[in-house]
Amino acid sequence: MRRYNRTSLLRLLHVGGPATRATLAAELGLNRSTIKMLVDGLAGDGVVQERVPRLAQGAGRPSLLVLPQSQAVVVLAVDVQVEHAAVALVGLGGQILGRMSWNLRGRQRDPDEVVCHVAENAALLAQDLQLRPVAAGVSVPGVVRRSDGLVHDASNLGWRQVPLGERVGRVLGVPVVVGNDAEFGALAEYVRGVGRGASDAVFVSADVGVGGGIIAQGSLLRGSAGYLGEIGHMTVRPGGRICHCGNEGCWETEVGEAALRRALGLPDGSPRGAIVAEMRELQRDSDPAARLGDYVDWLVLGLVNVVNILGPELVVLGDLFTTLPMPVVALAQEQVRRRSMVSRALGGVRIEKSSLGVDLKLLGAAEAAFEDVLASV
Numbered sequence: 001m002r003r004y005n006r007t008s009l010l011r012l013l014h015v016g017g018p019a020t021r022a023t024l025a026a027e028l029g030l031n032r033s034t035i036k037m038l039v040d041g042l043a044g045d046g047v048v049q050e051r052v053p054r055l056a057q058g059a060g061r062p063s064l065l066v067l068p069q070s071q072a073v074v075v076l077a078v079d080v081q082v083e084h085a086a087v088a089l090v091g092l093g094g095q096i097l098g099r100m101s102w103n104l105r106g107r108q109r110d111p112d113e114v115v116c117h118v119a120e121n122a123a124l125l126a127q128d129l130q131l132r133p134v135a136a137g138v139s140v141p142g143v144v145r146r147s148d149g150l151v152h153d154a155s156n157l158g159w160r161q162v163p164l165g166e167r168v169g170r171v172l173g174v175p176v177v178v179g180n181d182a183e184f185g186a187l188a189e190y191v192r193g194v195g196r197g198a199s200d201a202v203f204v205s206a207d208v209g210v211g212g213g214i215i216a217q218g219s220l221l222r223g224s225a226g227y228l229g230e231i232g233h234m235t236v237r238p239g240g241r242i243c244h245c246g247n248e249g250c251w252e253t254e255v256g257e258a259a260l261r262r263a264l265g266l267p268d269g270s271p272r273g274a275i276v277a278e279m280r281e282l283q284r285d286s287d288p289a290a291r292l293g294d295y296v297d298w299l300v301l302g303l304v305n306v307v308n309i310l311g312p313e314l315v316v317l318g319d320l321f322t323t324l325p326m327p328v329v330a331l332a333q334e335q336v337r338r339r340s341m342v343s344r345a346l347g348g349v350r351i352e353k354s355s356l357g358v359d360l361k362l363l364g365a366a367e368a369a370f371e372d373v374l375a376s377v
Helices: 001-018 019-026 032-044 111-129 164-172 180-192 252-253 257-263 272-282 288-292 294-310 326-339 341-347 358-376
Strands: 049-052 063-070 074-080 084-091 095-102 136-140 143-145 150-154 158-162 176-180 201-206 211-216 314-319 350-353
Touching: 001 019, 001 032, 001 063, 001 358, 019 032, 032 049, 049 150, 074 111, 074 358, 084 111, 084 358, 095 358, 111 164, 136 164, 136 180, 136 358, 143 176, 150 164, 158 164, 164 176, 176 180, 176 257, 176 358, 180 201, 180 211, 180 314, 180 358, 201 272, 211 252, 211 294, 252 294, 257 272, 257 294, 272 288, 288 294, 288 326, 294 314, 294 326, 294 341, 326 341, 326 350
Parallel strands: 074 136, 136 176, 201 314, 314 350
Antiparallel strands: 049 063, 074 084, 084 095, 143 150, 150 158, 201 211
């Protein structure tokens, strides 16, 4: 029971940040003497620190704040995307302490090359910061078996049956958890982004491909063997474009990066920067939805299906979807409310852009790594 209470208190500080002993007692339903014992133990181990608030208010002696010490427990976060990869050391409380990134081109996209670069950059970070990670989380744009980190299929990387968890664990020498990038995006938004406080939410991500992560009743939904969230491959247009997955008319073919490039009138193969620049210009357009044409129609159709099937209170749009002008997001929300039975029953479903920017997948990977770590601190 003491171990359980210690872990619960540490998780509360990790997610919620500094708090007084009284607040911790109220949140955890524990008496003050138990909280004192737990805090004293964590402080003695160097995991937390107590200090007077900088802006103390009112008469009398201010209550001490219990603060998690970011460098006391550190994990390595790895974000592998189609065009680049990044690693970061993330401390207790979710603070990114340092990061490095590199482009993935040609042979650099080979799994062995990626693992080698992860190990090299992780070692450089650890040396520069004088910190040693105790676990690692790896985000990958593909179908991942969570039990052992096998990447069953990451088509946009050209990966098939890659035992990534085993390989990364071998070179780093720490426990490793590997997950789908949209799944980790959902976890990051739920813990540290616009999804905080939402017990049922869906994260929808548009990159080269389209994926989804699902929070159900406050927990990350993982599916059979960890395979879940391939919403980009639901059929929305029978007889439509052939998808790399072998299906035709997938949602990904209508709203992914290539589709957005077509909607903006950009040449095939235009760099990501050109898309982002065009979307910035679109923000100034008096009718951005009209400029995007049927791209918006396909976006709405997919979101209606997602909401009807999963019934979330919140849909978070990530990656390239964050470049959508707010009038387009507002139109999508109104259309989903009107066309989705579930949304009407709920009185509407909120649709918001991700708030975590480029750190999203790194933070999600870190949170996945911290899940087991916090229980052993």
